Amino acid sequence: MLTTILRRIPQVTSIQRVAVSVAGYSQKNYNRSVDNNKNCKYTKPNSVDNYMTNSVNSSLSSGRNDGPILYHDEALSADQHDMVLTDINQQTLADIGYNYGIPNLGKGGFSASPFPVDGIIFGENNRLMICLNCQRAKKPTEPIVNVWFLVDTDSNCTFLCEDTVNAIYGHNCSALTYIVAIQDSKSKILCNISHSHFADVNVLGMEAMLDLEVSIESMNRKQKYFRLARISTTK
Incomplete structure (x- = not known):
């Protein structure tokens, strides 16, 4: 039984990190597996899905615990x-x-305990929307701004729309990336400018x-x- 299931990915270029782990595979074995594979050469499989399925099924059917399947996207x-x-x-918004x-x-403010924060499930498309405090990172005298975000686990990057950047940094900002403290005053989150079909949306x-x-x-x-x-972090 798999403890981690990967989403399908469009491209695989090299094998580098753990993608799937098998039940019972210990952290010690994982570390040893990574160390042993650092200098290995791999070829890109013709089918990522077939490669994963065949490898896992082979391991499970034989009763072996060969460790993780390794590849990198x-x-x-x-x-x-x-x-x-x-x-x-x-x-x-x-x-x-x-x-x-x-x-x-609007004007916001940081609290000593930044989380948890309550959000709403908005509209018929069930968008996860949440308001978080934002400020220029490591600039405690700068304005703290309430920013409504769409929470999107399908997006690796975080995005701020132009109006939001202007509210945090001032008008006429032309950079493509910004470092922002989001909800936690000590945080330093890389934010990109929203674009294309979501130019008006802030995305966490x-x-x-x-x-x-x-x-x-x-x-x-x-x-x-x-x-x-x-x-x-407690166990």
């Missing part, structure tokens, strides 16, 4: 991301902020969630509610 750059979000724009009493791009992506050590919890369909909470 190149991370998409920010300009390669695109999301068709025709149901969300600047007016939508303003309306959400008004309805929930936290104006988008996976890298930011991993850096902030938060996960999505407590989804409630009836109350249209969810929560971002800090991942517990």
Whole structure:
């Protein structure tokens, strides 16, 4: 039985990191496997799905515990991301902020305990929307701004629309990337400019969630509610 299931990926260029682990495979064995494979040469399989399926099935059917299947997928750059979000724009963010009493791009403030934070499940497309405090990283005297984000685990990168960047950094900003403290005043999150079909949307992506050590919890369909909470480090 697999403990981790991978999504299908469009391209595999080299084998580098653990992608699938098999039940019972210890951290010690994992480390030894990685060390032993550092200098190995691999060829790209004709079919990633077949390669994964055949390898796992062979291991399970024979009763072997050969360890993880190793391969690496190149991370998409920010300009390669695109999301068709025709149901969300600047007016939508303003309306959400008004309805929930936290104006988008209004004055915010950091708290001693940044998480958990409650969010809403918005609209018929069930968008995960949450308001987080944002400020220029390591600039404690700069304005703290309430920013409504779409939480999107399909996006690796985090994006801010032009109006949001202007509210945080000032007008006439022309850079493509910015370092922003998001919800935690000590955080330093790489943010990119929103573009293409989501130019008006702020997107909280996976890298930011991993850096902030938060996960999505407590989804409630009836109350249209969810929560971002800090991942517990206690065992």
